[in-house]
Amino acid sequence: MEWPVFRQLRSRDSSGRGAAVTSKKTRETTPRTDAADTVVQSICPYCAVGCGQKIYAKDNRVIHIEGDPDSPISRGRLCPKGAASEQLVNSVGRQTKVLYRAPRARDWEALSLDRAIDMIADRLLEARKKHWEDTDQHGKPVRRTMGFASLGGATIDNEENYLIKKLFSAAGAVQIENQARI
Amino acid sequence: MAECHPVGFQWVTEAKQRGARVIHVDPRFTRTSAVADRHIPLRAGSDIVLLGALINYVLTHGLWFKEYVRAYTNAATIISEDYQDPEDLNGLFSGYNPEDGSYDKSSWSYQAAGNKKKVGEPGAESEGDAAEPHEFGAGGPPLSHSNVIRDESLQDPRCVFQLLKRHYERYTPEMVERTCGISADDFAYLAESVTQNSGRERTTAFTYAVGWTQHAQGAQFIRTAAILQLLLGNMGRPGGGIIALRGHATIQGSTDIPTLFNLLPGYLPMPEAGQHDTLDEYLDTIRSKKQKGFWTNADAYTVSLLKAWWGDAAKKDNNFAYDYLPKLTGAHGTYQTVERMLRDELDGYFLIGQNPAVGSANGKMQRMGMSRLKWLVVRDFSLIESATWWKDGPEIESGELRSEDIETEVFFMPAANHTEKAGSFTQTQRLVQWRHQAVTPPDDAQSELHFFHELGKRIRERLADSQDWRDRPLLDLTWDYPTDEHGEPEAEAVLAEINGFHVTGPDKGEPLSTFNDMRSDGSTAGGCWIYTGIYAERVNQAARRKPGQEQDETAAEWAWAWPANRRLLYNRASADPQGRPWSERKKYVWWDAEQQRWTGKDVPDFPVDRAPDARPDPDAGGPEALAGDDPFIMQADGKGWLFAPHGMVDGPMPTHYEPPESPIDNPLYGQQSNPSRIRFPREDNLLAPSALQPGSEIYPHVFTTYRLTEHHTAGGMSRFLPYLAELQPEMFCEVSPEFAEEIGLEAYGWATIISPRSAIEARVFVTERMTSLTIAGRRVHQVGLPYHWGVGSEAVVEGDAANDLLGLSLDPNVHIQGSKAAQCAVRPGRRPRGPDLLRLVEDLRHQAGLTVETGNARLTVPWNASEGQPKGKKS
Known part of the structure; x- marks a missing residue:
């Protein structure tokens, strides 16, 4: 007896706005977070408010990101950017392969990751040597290179900024900057 | 704030529901204005007139928080007789050099007690005068000592309080109306709101973002707000302060652990050639052992950093490898670097999650500069405009550049995103929050940790046999981080190095608990002293996640804030000079006479057992010299600075100048724009x-x-x-x-x-x-x-x-x-x-009729060379 009126009486849903009128499809619909095999606590990557996020993943793929209700900063809320951050991971516009543009070329070409890092290491050392300075114009020691520069750091991690500053300073580079300057 | 930091704005909404008044001052009406009690539009760039008029209002109506100002600020301190104000010099301060736009700041100094030299005068034991502005670290500028003359009655015409009064006397509501376009009614509403909501029972907060900083005198905009907040007693107290709303997830972290040309980790300055040629010169310049506060221990922080980077190669007999640090010669900021690109002086450029082709001022200079590079590495998620300007940028369309003429090699290196790596972000209130890794990065995508670790390894391999002394810093670098099966370095191992550890002694290898554990003898290492404690007891404190609903409003067990998990800086000022809360309602940190300790809702930002009535010898130097009523423990005299005798290069008090491009004449002075820009x-x-x-x-x-x-x-x-x-x-x-x-x-x-x-x-x-x-x-x-x-x-x-x-x-x-x-x-x-x-x-x-000279005159007042100052005074 699946007549609505019977369902209404049986489930004590007297106003007919609850279980009595739930369709089979609705009953079988589950939150997509149920399918996750892992969930980790994270932080939103956009502005510096630092809202809490929960990242749901299945089979090593992010399937959902939502606000973390435990965060005393955000109490589970996310703004449009934070709420869209799943697309930072899975958007079709994301470029996940190394690309190389040769001098005077009109387009990109493919390059292996390993080869790209080798080429960058070679170029860095060459630029470092070519623009090396032992002393300034007054003969004071500077022990540095002016051959390469770096820009950016506010969107990556503290640990990553630390390694960049450490490595580049050891290489003698001083032209290291990030978004805090603008 | 509702527009750019919407989730943070929920707390403004909460406050408003509890009776707070919300006023939005902004040239445009935004989502903040929509819910504010009042929106006050102003002309962009006129903020110092408005804030200066609020200071004037507070002073002329006697609305300043008298006990707070007398005890906690430098209002009573006497300034050098040589000081002259823009009121005297038509918009300039004393000491201006028209040749290079700089100031000799000696006339802005504190008058010293006894026969000592002026505090901070060149030639005194330690000074920052010769230093470039970017050379001041976290402690701000040093003073040679803290033995100053004060007039507690605040009547001496040379005391800071009287100088301040005079400086802002022409910043009136009428001037606000004329310059900012704000009506007398709106100004009265603002002034009454701010003053009625300040004092023992109530506090007022200012929040700002780049609308205040991105000006040719942006730092002075913030200084004006700081003076106002000190006068109203709103610093170091709950619900007070000046709150920077920063725009990137760890823009605070990348300033603390800086990828910035002028800083080393923890706001230690990068050494400058000619001033910091030796470790001793460096340490003597950045601090004086005779000034007050925690900045005097900069030697321990510096040596620990050098030990973290160069390990066993950093020894006492080589000054802990201090010579390995490259030295600056002036400014090497992002815009100076673009100028070098345009002169063909730069070969390579790394862009790491930044898009200067769109995000930096004068985008054409940015793109034309990149077209002169030999190689460019762009690390990002997508093909941003800074990666593709050579094929589809505006200069390709205009014909200024042709792809087939551009020699630049471009490497696009795909980056892992925040879900694909573990690590920490520092949000805008210094709270360091750990993220756990959810998934591994796809295809070629890598974290910066992975990429830069690998790049460093390959560079070191190539140099392994080098005998060149120039390569020693790279070869001696500590670079062995544990990695996972994908080659990804363990972020927590890097965090542990940032925290610091004991190098020798019974606790060898164990993490440091606080920066007070750091030593200058090489027995400790630590990559960023202000972050010490984040890995105390081998626990990643940034990963703490006790739910907010199970904690009080301080939420001290959610993540970790530098320094020492302190959530509100200078919180000693939340109690009165005797150590009692200013009011029950605003109780935060106070002195417990029974326990003889500071206690409260937060980690006290003060020597924990220093009694309110303690008056140590100011010449003792360091934390020991702090009196029990010196709440500003990183300032060289322990006081909040209404007048900055050091540290600001363009004036000890903020003064209104028009933006370099402006629709009006400066109504206050003959000097049109900031003469030091x-x-x-x-x-x-x-x-x-x-x-x-x-x-x-x-x-x-x-x-x-x-x-x-x-x-x-x-x-x-x-x-x-x-x-x-x-x-x-x-x-x-x-x-x-x-x-x-x-x-x-x-x-x-x-x-x-x-x-x-x-x-x-x-x-x-x-x-x-x-x-x-x-x-x-x-x-x-x-x-x-x-x-x-x-x-x-x-x-x-x-x-x-x-x-x-x-x-x-x-x-x-x-x-x-x-x-x-x-x-x-x-x-x-x-x-x-x-x-x-x-x-x-x-x-x-x-x-x-534009030329390169247009708008670029430093001085717009006639200069009297014989007197070394401007002629005349604006009537």
């Missing part, structure tokens, strides 16, 4: 004439730039996402109905906005959200431009970049560009394409 007088960076100079009528309107909720900065993380691109699909300009009518702009049609640098087009949004103002008797129209769009072909949505319109003039203290107030022309319709665009820009330049 950093200028770039170049053909590719021409400026519009200001005020009533010939040619100023060609660029008669003010434009300002800003952000929207649905996009993020230069769009690299938002314009490539379909959801966000759909929410804000198109570049637009906001104009008032009056302005649209005046020049014939059609709603939802097109406008072309032209500056001396470039011309862009935008959809026209006619709205009362933008206000036309009457300034100095004439109507001034302001054009609002969001800066998220850029020209390329890879993003879901593209559009002209507002930053292309901006010229470069930098704040001399922090080298940040003015982006918030500049001059433009506006015409209905779309901009021309191809070379016609260049002709349009050139036509206007020609009509205005």
